[in-house]
Amino acid sequence: MRVAGILLVEDDPSVRTALELALTRQGHSVTSYATGEEALDHIRSRRPEIAILDVMLPGIDGVEVCRRIRRLDQLPVILLTARGDDLDVVVGLEAGADDYVVKPVEPRVLDARIRAILRRAESASSDRISFGDLMIDRGALKVTLANKEIHLTPTELRLLLELVRHPGQVLNRRYLLRVVWDHTHVADSRLVDACVQRVRAKIEPRPAEPVFIHTVRGFGYRFSPP
Amino acid sequence: MRVAGILLVEDDPSVRTALELALTRQGHSVTSYATGEEALDHIRSRRPEIAILDVMLPGIDGVEVCRRIRRLDQLPVILLTARGDDLDVVVGLEAGADDYVVKPVEPRVLDARIRAILRRAESASSDRISFGDLMIDRGALKVTLANKEIHLTPTELRLLLELVRHPGQVLNRRYLLRVVWDHTHVADSRLVDACVQRVRAKIEPRPAEPVFIHTVRGFGYRFSPP
DNA sequence: GTGTTCTGTCATAAAAATGTGACATCCCTG
């Protein structure tokens, strides 16, 4: 279970490897770099969800990397500091860091911080709702599956949103036709079915055995997360 | 974790209690009143960060409360309306409301709106904002791309600012027409499209494959930085 | 007033979404 795409910047190879291993074990997907320059170079293409930066780095230091990330993006940042480093917390906060962690850090603690920040970042953004791998952002009108954006057409999206608005409820075809389409449509057609199939083809890992949109024979369809 | 001090005005006790509970759960601190008079009496001493007003209130209605709040303060206001008409929306916007929510409302949606508005209020206090190469100076009303100044006409600038005020959110044409232009009645027009094209021509490196202003077919446009 | 910039509208082109129906397949019932 992938939890988050993490960008890790740490120059000490042993610490880097250890953190990478620990975070991977927790289910995250980690990309790591030894220097801030490399990280900044790749940040756009990797699109991580959170960055963990050591403060003491050769070249550009962690605080500066944080500042530059913030200039690009709303990406959450955790700064790592060695115990005893005379870190100016204020400077870090001004640079836009979301949290501080003092090394050596227990993996489970770091993981908890990561999850807390992601949760905060998620709920702070628009109204999103997730069901396992499937995330639906009602403000951005975006649907992602395992962090990959899925393109849904307007009708498909309206249908999915309608189903999702009533999780666990069976919605019949007549209702869906009325709400998702206009009442101008004939009651009997394969229209709803066809649209459900199209949505399934896009969001179901195995459309033949759907885990999100279930057929309820004789009645309609039900959205219920796995 | 306290997120925001909320002033809630809602006359229906059951709705009031429910919202109060939900918002408290989301981490907000809520003070609620049944009438606009009470709320206005206490607004100075309580110093809330945002007000949520039901439109239908005995005595002074929500829109009027909003208007009076605005006379005192920059306090952000969300109006709650029963599922209903557009007429209210126009009047409410004129009264200075920041957002509308139609009852019944899902707590997570309301929470997201609250956070969005607070964030907006916060980011509005800073004059400059950058998205990658694109920098927008709201104080000087200047836009630069890779440090080169871009000339935008007044309408183009208002459109861009409106999109930028809601980063990541899809804004539909009707809304944009209402806010950027004054068209409250014109339902169908390609005006927004044309203006979007003009802005794209100026700020997008390759207007045919925009990285800032994205078309969301069937819904509207979304500003999301690269 | 004159020239310039800005705006809204339109025609047309291009792209995308949608509805339809024929047929396949599934699943319940007897």
Added chain:
DNA sequence: CAGGGATGTCACATTTTTATGACAGAACAC
């Protein structure tokens, strides 16, 4: 297991939506 109704699948013509560029009137500055 056979029959029949319900649902799944698919191709494709049609419709809808958006992009684009030209243009004319409006607004504006000088």
